Amino acid sequence: MKPTDIGHPGYFHKVVDCQWACPAHTPVPEYIRLIAAGRYGDAYMVNWHSNVFPGILGRTCDRPCEPACRRGRVEERNAEKPEPVAICRLKRVAADNKEDIRGRLPKPPQQKNGKRIACIGAGPASLTVARDLAPLGYSVTVFDQDPRAGGMILSQIPRFRLPLEVIDEEVGYVLDLGVEFRGGVKIDSLKRLLTENFDAVFVGSGAPRGRNLDIPGRTEAAANIHIGIDWLASVSFGHVSRIGKRVIVLGGGNTAMDCCRSSRRLGGEDVKVIVRSGFEEMKASPWEKEDAQHEGIPILNYLVPKAFLHENGRLTGMTFEKVKAVYDGEGEKRGRRLVPTGEPDQRFECDDVLVAVGQENAFPWIERDIGIQFDPSGMPKVDKVTMQSTLPNVFFGGDSAFGPKNIIWAVAHGHDAAISIDKLCQGEDIRERPGPLVNLMSQKMGIHEWSYDNDVSPESRYQVPWRDKKVTLKDIKVEVEMGFDAKAAFAEAQRCLNCDVQTVFTTRLCIECDACVDICPMDCITFTANGEEEALRARLNAPAENRAQDLYVADGLKTGRIMAKDEDVCLHCGLCAERCPTGAWDMQKFLLDLTHAGPGCRKAPPERKAA
Secondary structure (H helix, E strand, O other), X not given: OOOOOOOOHHHHHHHOHHXXXXXXXXXXXXXXXXXXXXXXXXXXXXXXXXXXXXXXXXXXXXXXXXXXXXXXXXXXXOOOOOOOOOHHHHHHHHHHHOOOOHHHOOOOOOOOOOOEEEEEOOOHHHHHHHHHHHHHOOEEEEEEOOOOOOOHHHHOOOOOOOOHHHHHHHHHHHHOOOOEEEEOOOOOOHXXXXXXXXXXXXXXXXXXXXXXXXXXXXXXXXXXXXXXXXXXXXXXXXXXXXXXXXXXXXXXXXHHHHHHHHXXXXXXXXXXXXXXXXOOOOOXXXXXXXXXXXXXXXXXXXXXXXXXXXXXOEEEEEEEEEEEEEEEOOHHHOEEEEEEOOOOOEEEEOOEEEEOOOEEOOOOOOOOOOOOOEOOOOOEOOOOOOOEOOOOOEEEOOHHXXXXXXXXXXXXXXXXXXXXXXXXXXXXOOOOOOOOEEEEEEOXXXXXXXXXXXXXXXXXXXXXXXXXXXXXXXXXXXXXXXXOOHHHHHHHHOOOOOOXXXXXEOHHHOOOOOHXXXXXXXXXEEXXXXXXXXXXXXXXXXXXXXXXXXXXXXXXXXXXXXEEEEOOOOOOOOHHHHHOOOOOEEEEEEEEEOOOOOHHHOOOOOOOOOO
């Protein structure tokens, strides 16, 4: 194998698994250490620079960082159920406990740069574009059909998960940057908007249409059959305040979980979720399913809707066909079919049905003759790097770009689109993307002393306390999760393995004494002959089986051997660096900061030649 180029920004970035997995690449271990130190405002600002909505995401993020967390991989004590660090809920700790940070936010520029940007939809993607561009002098106007900004954050996430004051605070931070918000304005023609001399338009309108279920009885019983996301929006805006006692929720995603839990708070006594797939195959996050079950809501699986039952125009129930999963093929080609079991149809009585079987995009307001191309499914053709459509000055992001995902992906799209818009308006090639800012800094303070806590905490993951169900199920606006207090937050933060503090090896200092090999608790360091990667992985002291994580290879040793380290299971405990008699190993903190829109993403102006 060739020696590892640790100077490449992507190498150590990939080793910081949580940051690598986060679409916005938030420096997770950095803000967790700040929380442990009680520096909540600093931790909040690290998040705000990256993901824009720390308090919102600290309650609602889909947490792609947590399955990637190193703690979950190396924790042998609870191998059946790996317990990653509670990254998401620690983010909330920073938001809940920070001091007043408004003085640390960018100020609206005194002078505009003459460029006008329109953002359609006031959801997370558009607000991220506005956050990045407004401080640079762009005149940003955000349009939304709702009178209040927030988009799906406001309309589709129930208040018992996300209080209104948290939304208003963090949306307000963006609007206070000099952004013009035009609420209650529905854009019904992109062609007309393009005549208003905007230099660029960003479409962040989300996926506003819930899928319907066209089965017998749908029309006759329509009065008590509701599309899930529309119903949640009506609840959020106060248009709906009650529901029948017997409720069926159709669907297995997070929207279905929000629908069933909201129903319990609005009068539903017998609320059940019915899904056509298996429990493990449901798209809802595991914790969302657990939360619903904790509130006494059963989830029934492998039932396919057949008909809505009704009498005299009133919904009375539903019938379902029992199915089972049958798998065909092997490996990546393995497919799944749902086939009837032959059992009798099952009937469930109900007063209301909430249909949450998916969302789709709707662009009737985008004319098809203005240069924006759509694929056969009705989605715009969008460049996944630049977020640019086939009409050069129109960009898409969030759910409107590639279909429904989640808030953190919308934020990432917003950052990318803002870079493109900035470069477009400055006459530059938007395909030329800026590199990140990267720093490596030794943490050595003495021979055996480090500037960070490198002890591996033996503690299990701490659970966020909940309010009593007797209180939360009576009021849809009462937040269920109470968040970590300072003591629990510190203890949970100590579970972080500081995987951004990297083990850096200097070949010329190594005397091949094997002291690091002897002390490594994970057997992840091997001095051996070089070879092809597949064979080398198999003959390390502990075979490196995770091909997704790189080997750290250094050559040039006096014996002709190489040093090979499996980055996958390393605890970043620093014992190798403490034991090394020559200082060949060092612990160096890696900090990667993505470059957002602004001077850092543009070419340097050419130097003027002396006359």
